[in-house]
Amino acid sequence: MSRLPQLVPISIADLEHNAHTTLAINALDYYRSGANDMQTLKDNQDAYSRLRLRPRILRDVSKVDTTTTLLGHKVSSPICIAPTAMQRLANDAGEKATARAAAKAKKCMILSSWSTTSAEDTIEAGREVPWDQSASGALPLFWFQLYVYKDRVVTEQLIRRVEKAGYKALVITVDTPFLGRRLADVRNVFKLPGHMSMANFEHKDSKESSLAAYVVSQIDPTLNWSDIAWVRSITKLPVVVKGVLTAEDAKLAADTGVEAILVSNHGGRQLDGVLATIDALPEVLEAVKGRGVEVYIDGGVRKGTDVLKALALGAKAVFLGRPILWGLAHDGEEGVSLALNLIQQEFELAMALAGCCKIEDINRDHVQHGTTARSKL
Ligand SMILES: Cc1cc2nc3c(=O)[nH]c(=O)nc-3n(C[C@H](O)[C@H](O)[C@H](O)COP(=O)(O)O)c2cc1C
Numbered sequence: 250m251s252r253l254p255q256l257v258p259i260s261i262a263d264l265e266h267n268a269h270t271t272l273a274i275n276a277l278d279y280y281r282s283g284a285n286d287m288q289t290l291k292d293n294q295d296a297y298s299r300l301r302l303r304p305r306i307l308r309d310v311s312k313v314d315t316t317t318t319l320l321g322h323k324v325s326s327p328i329c330i331a332p333t334a335m336q337r338l339a340n341d342a343g344e345k346a347t348a349r350a351a352a353k354a355k356k357c358m359i360l361s362s363w364s365t366t367s368a369e370d371t372i373e374a375g376r377e378v379p380w381d382q383s384a385s386g387a388l389p390l391f392w393f394q395l396y397v398y399k400d401r402v403v404t405e406q407l408i409r410r411v412e413k414a415g416y417k418a419l420v421i422t423v424d425t426p427f428l429g430r431r432l433a434d435v436r437n438v439f440k441l442p443g444h445m446s447m448a449n450f451e452h453k454d455s456k457e458s459s460l461a462a463y464v465v466s467q468i469d470p471t472l473n474w475s476d477i478a479w480v481r482s483i484t485k486l487p488v489v490v491k492g493v494l495t496a497e498d499a500k501l502a503a504d505t506g507v508e509a510i511l512v513s514n515h516g517g518r519q520l521d522g523v524l525a526t527i528d529a530l531p532e533v534l535e536a537v538k539g540r541g542v543e544v545y546i547d548g549g550v551r552k553g554t555d556v557l558k559a560l561a562l563g564a565k566a567v568f569l570g571r572p573i574l575w576g577l578a579h580d581g582e583e584g585v586s587l588a589l590n591l592i593q594q595e596f597e598l599a600m601a602l603a604g605c606c607k608i609e610d611i612n613r614d615h616v617q618h619g620t621t622a623r624s625k626l
């Protein structure tokens with residue numbers, strides 16, 4: 250297969266381009282695919298392009314501060330790392346490299362249940378980087394993404410392990426009772442290569458079967474709101490529900506007492522044809538207004554202006570999935586740092602150009618749907 254030349258990356262798009270030139274096809278297909286026609290995958294990005302910014306001028310933007318808090322923890326920025334499975338497919342250092350880059354940047358990383366490095370080893374790698382408090386008071390923050398196994402003993406043991414290891418929240422993924430149908434993975438009969446393992450579940454590995462078959466055998470499709478209440482009852486960690494797309498479910502999440510909601514369609518990899526997350530965000534925010542629930546978003550965030558738009562619409566933070574994998578594939582830890590820095594710098598510039606010096610300055614008036622100026626509406 251002929252491969253394209255590498256670019257000196259100056260954007261997430263460049264990192265993605267480079268990953269296409271370097272990754273083995275099985276891994277590349279697994280990372281890049283969406284479900285079925287990949288309509289939602291495409292729309293996640295297109296929907297950001299349909300929004301327009303409304304900048305304010307003459308506001309002394311010589312200093313821009315992006316620090317914010319997530320469930321009471323101060324981090325350097327609302328740009329965070331979404332959980333993605335099997336990071337060692339991109340680079341041998343895998344999740345350890347991501348953890349170090351997250352710790353250096355004092356950003357929040359969510360580790361996937363299906364990591365190819367254990368929860369303990371991943372956070373330990375993050376701790377190799379000094380966690381000294383910067384002048385801003387921001388610190389690295391590690392959360393753990395939980396797939397609820399049919400075997401509740403396995404699930405509970407994992408919760409105990411991540412509590413002990415120092416993860417500060419459980420992010421329960423609720424949009425994956427079965428695996429979405431990703432056609433390239435079906436064709437490739439994608440499974441984890443023999444020399445890697447799902448490091449949190451050595452005894453429940455997926456090497457023998459396709460991913461979809463593994464999900465059928467292990468992940469609990471009976472999962473419902475009472476299970477979220479059960480998780481809350483057995484842990485003191487705050488709970489984030491990942492995969493909410495409607496006002497109805499956002500209300501139920503708030504009723505169940507969860508601390509936060511991550512508006513997500515799993516990067517377009519589960520139910521194809523659902524709304525782009527940035528289009529679903531407003532109804533979720535409206536539904537939980539005044540209920541004390543933090544609302545985050547992921548899916549299609551590739552540029553600093555996307556971050557600004559998501560925050561202007563009301564998200565407290567954005568999470569990056571594939572951009573981190575493209576960074577890892579490019580150059581391990583350095584590549585993840587590059588991905589984070591590129592989008593961080595773009596965000597700081599976008600804030601300044603929109604007249605915002607701090608996160609609280611970003612508000613609903615900074616963004617609009619459509620291209621018609623307000624006076625003509
Ligand atoms: C290769 C890959 C693996 C993923 N693995 C997980 C996972 O293990 N758990 C999970 O909750 N979400 C998983 N996701 C979904 C991401 O957390 C996130 O919702 C999505 O990637 C965000 O969209 P983006 O890739 O456009 O940034 C995965 C996504 C990708 C691309």
Ligand SMILES: CCCCC(=O)C(=O)O
Pocket residue numbers: 334363396425428464468515518
């Ligand atoms: C149960 C699915 C695990 C991996 C995953 O979330 C993905 O491939 O999107």
